[in-house]
Amino acid sequence: MTLNEEISCIINKEQVDVVDDNDENKITTQFNSIVSSLPQPKKLIVGYALTLKKTKSFLQPKLENLARSKGIVFVAIDRTIPLSEQGPFDILLHKLFGKEWRENLEDYRQKHPDVTVLDPPDNIQHVCNRQSMLQDVAALNLSNCYGEVGVPRQLVINGDPASISDEVAIAGMSLPLVAKPLLVDGSLKSHQLSLAFDQFSLSKLDPPLVLQEFINHGGVLFKVYIVGDAIKVVRRFSLPNVNGLEMLDVAGVYRFPRVSGSAASAEDANLDPEIYEHPPRPLLEMLAKELRHRLGLRLFNMDIIREHGTRDHFYVIDINYFPGYGKVPEYEHIFTNFLLSLMQNKY
Ligand SMILES: Nc1ncnc2c1ncn2[C@@H]1O[C@H](COP(=O)(O)OP(=O)(O)OP(=O)(O)O)[C@@H](O)[C@H]1O
Ligand SMILES: O=P(O)(O)O[C@H]1[C@H](OP(=O)(O)O)[C@@H](OP(=O)(O)O)[C@@H](O)[C@@H](O)[C@@H]1OP(=O)(O)O
Ligand SMILES: [Mg+2]
Numbered sequence: 038m039t040l041n042e043e044i045s046c047i048i049n050k051e052q053v054d055v056v057d058d059n060d061e062n063k064i065t066t067q068f069n070s071i072v073s074s075l076p077q078p079k080k081l082i083v084g085y086a087l088t089l090k091k092t093k094s095f096l097q098p099k100l101e102n103l104a105r106s107k108g109i110v111f112v113a114i115d116r117t118i119p120l121s122e123q124g125p126f127d128i129l130l131h132k133l134f135g136k137e138w139r140e141n142l143e144d145y146r147q148k149h150p151d152v153t154v155l156d157p158p159d160n161i162q163h164v165c166n167r168q169s170m171l172q173d174v175a176a177l178n179l180s181n182c183y184g185e186v187g188v189p190r191q192l193v194i195n196g197d198p199a200s201i202s203d204e205v206a207i208a209g210m211s212l213p214l215v216a217k218p219l220l221v222d223g224s225l226k227s228h229q230l231s232l233a234f235d236q237f238s239l240s241k242l243d244p245p246l247v248l249q250e251f252i253n254h255g256g257v258l259f260k261v262y263i264v265g266d267a268i269k270v271v272r273r274f275s276l277p278n279v280n281g282l283e284m285l286d287v288a289g290v291y292r293f294p295r296v297s298g299s300a301a302s303a304e305d306a307n308l309d310p311e312i313y314e315h316p317p318r319p320l321l322e323m324l325a326k327e328l329r330h331r332l333g334l335r336l337f338n339m340d341i342i343r344e345h346g347t348r349d350h351f352y353v354i355d356i357n358y359f360p361g362y363g364k365v366p367e368y369e370h371i372f373t374n375f376l377l378s379l380m381q382n383k384y
């Protein structure tokens with residue numbers, strides 16, 4: 038007799054027999070034991086190694102609750118114990134900096150090819166250096182009927198601050214320039230940017246850094262969040278345009294705070310439609326698909342700006358690994374669907 042037949046037999050029996058209390062208990066026990074012997078759906082165990090700040094912003098109750106209802110369990114990784122002594126895990130989520138952690142994780146990844154590590158440490162390193170971060174966008178040279186996507190001209194400065202002005206002149210770069218720390222290492226310092234308005238003040242900058250030409254973009258930027266195949270775009274306030282006349286009046290280096298990281302969303306702001314209209318979806322889809330593949334990453338975001346006065350000239354100015362997904366509307370659905378899809382593809 039099949040299991041189904043056995044269960045329906047018991048249920049039918051319960052309906053037709055005249056049962057006393059004892060019989061009823063027996064039937065219930067028998068029924069429970071059959072149900073518990075049925076194969077239980079396998080839980081998806083996701084280990085995570087994140088900073089406290091990230092854990093708080095990412096692992097919100099709405100994500101954990103939805104995940105639990107879909108059979109996904111998040112388990113914190115203990116960094117004081119070797120990774121291979123923990124688990125078993127199906128998926129490993131991580132964003133921690135430092136060579137020791139990277140090597141530890143790479144070693145674990147080699148020994149446990151069955152565990153999906155999001156994402157491979159070497160691929161993450163590539164976007165933690167602003168010299169290599171945008172190389173793949175530049176190489177892609179995306180241009181089609183929906184628009185063009187490029188990167189601002191940029192120059193890496195490693196040496197003496199006194200020679201920056203000469204290096205900029207030789208490279209033929211135009212002011213103003215955005216100065217960004219070369220390495221993104223999770224520190225506040227790596228997000229301390231400045232705008233240099235004149236060539237004399239360039240010597241005040243603190244290498245190693247990347248100098249990027251400032252692109253006027255109407256004070257709005259688009260954060261394009263990628264989670265596997267899913268794309269979610271949000272609008273944020275950014276630096277205002279700088280015009281030539283104003284440039285004559287301003288000199289020096291202006292250090293600016295993390296404008297785009299602030300919670301202030303530009304979603305409902307009353308803006309010029311030419312500025313606030315999202316980049317065309319098909320263009321973003323092509324870009325995301327290519328970059329996922331070229332960067333070998335599934336969890337990242339891009340900061341994209343539209344060159345002021347154009348409809349379809351876009352620049353990628355920044356790529357971040359495992360960004361602040363907690364700020365993205367509906368992220369709990371996007372993320373849990375993504376985790377489940379990883380397992381479906383695997384089996
Ligand atoms: N080339 C550029 N032209 C115009 N504005 C720029 C340019 N580069 C950066 N900005 C402005 O400076 C802000 C910060 O730059 P960027 O995103 O590169 O820094 P970040 O520290 O990596 O930021 P995040 O917090 O997103 O990681 C941008 O959001 C944008 O407002
Ligand atoms: O501040 P949030 O948590 O929202 O996330 C930010 C994230 O910080 P966190 O990883 O410590 O959380 C940053 O990472 P690091 O470069 O400092 O490693 C960077 O990715 C930002 O771009 C994220 O902001 P978003 O681009 O999503 O607005
Ligand atoms: Mg940015």
Ligand SMILES: [Mg+2]
Pocket residue numbers: 221355356357
């Ligand atoms: Mg960044």
